[in-house]
């Protein structure tokens with residue numbers, strides 16, 4: 001009988017702490033004491049340094065790890081482009097990206113039972129360029145098959161923040177194993193090799209790939225030293241290795257093109273590691289949500305889980321923001337988001353439930369929306385009317401729900417897959433949401449009242 005997801009989950013062990021310097025060994029005595037690269041490493045292992053920032057990056061931004069493995073990653077045949085046609089059903093290339101000011105909303109993206117993780121990646125939107133290590137990409141994924149037994153994948157383009165909407169991902173990485181369920185996220189940093197299998201059937205979700213810098217916790221400012229996503233709740237896998245000398249295929253996403261090579265050993269042969277550049281996961285249910293306890297709707301930045309900074313202070317290439325279940329208690333306040341035009345772009349998705357600024361079921365789990373730079377949006381007409389007339393008691397919103405946003409300072413372009421081929425764009429989104437808004441401004445009545453007051 002196959003193991004249940006809960007039985008599998010018991011087999012995973014993690015180290016706690018965001019950005020901590022961790023060390024882990026699957027065999028005692030693997031890690032050298034007091035040095036990194038001894039002449040004769042323990043157990044005949046090879047030493048490999050794995051950097052996530054320039055060697056000379058400032059100390060507080062410096063990311064690197066040391067791996068102690070059975071064979072180094074360099075032992076492999078030449079890279080070759082993946083043959084045309086093998087990935088013909090998916091869209092990784094961003095050459096056809098278009099920037100449009102329309103408000104966009106998508107119906108739920110389909111499951112695809114016929115493909116694995118790599119073939120299930122669809123590039124929806126992008127800004128920037130992995131060649132220049134600038135910008136970000138947004139994917140949806142939908143897969144129904146395990147990756148082949150002897151196949152691994154990595155992206156040289158950036159750090160992937162994976163947001164499952166449905167299903168369970170069993171992710172074997174060079175650093176250890178991660179079990180990822182809906183309402184959790186994980187970050188696989190640039191270059192980390194991994195294999196995805198699906199112990200509980202089909203999976204679907206979203207990915208933000210950060211071409212530039214790395215995700216970090218937002219500053220807390222006057223909030224103080226705790227709150228939002230707490231550092232201790234981030235989990236990093238412990239070392240786990242196999243001694244497998246069979247032939248493996250490794251696939252690389254390298255400037256949005258796929259390359260492959262073979263090697264005669266598993267990539268998952270790291271017996272021990274230490275450092276601060278590693279994959280990690282986080283349970284969104286642990287987010288300590290903050291909000292207004294007096295009046296007005298705060299900026300959604302109060303809900304930032306992780307931020308990928310640009311070179312401009314306080315301005316993100318990608319903020320990952322969530323809208324968890326929470327209490328609204330503000331007095332004399334229009335409680336949903338205000339109408340707004342934002343210098344940032346907002347890509348939203350829904351993991352489960354509903355979202356309090358939209359009614360009518362147009363924004364559904366596994367769907368998405370994009371409100372680009374300066375594209376006007378806000379509550380739809382029905383939500384505005386309801387919130388304007390509601391009696392303002394303390395109110396719990398979002399129970400059983402989790403919406404999220406990838407917010408970027410960059411103008412987001414949409415691929416032809418996202419605009420056309422996925423066939424999920426709602427043509428009537430704008431008309432249905434905001435054209436029904438009516439004016440309540442009665443100028444003659446206003447003038448009469450002003451005259452009476454003179």
Ligand SMILES: [Fe+2]
Pocket residue numbers: 340342346371377
């Ligand atoms: Fe917005």
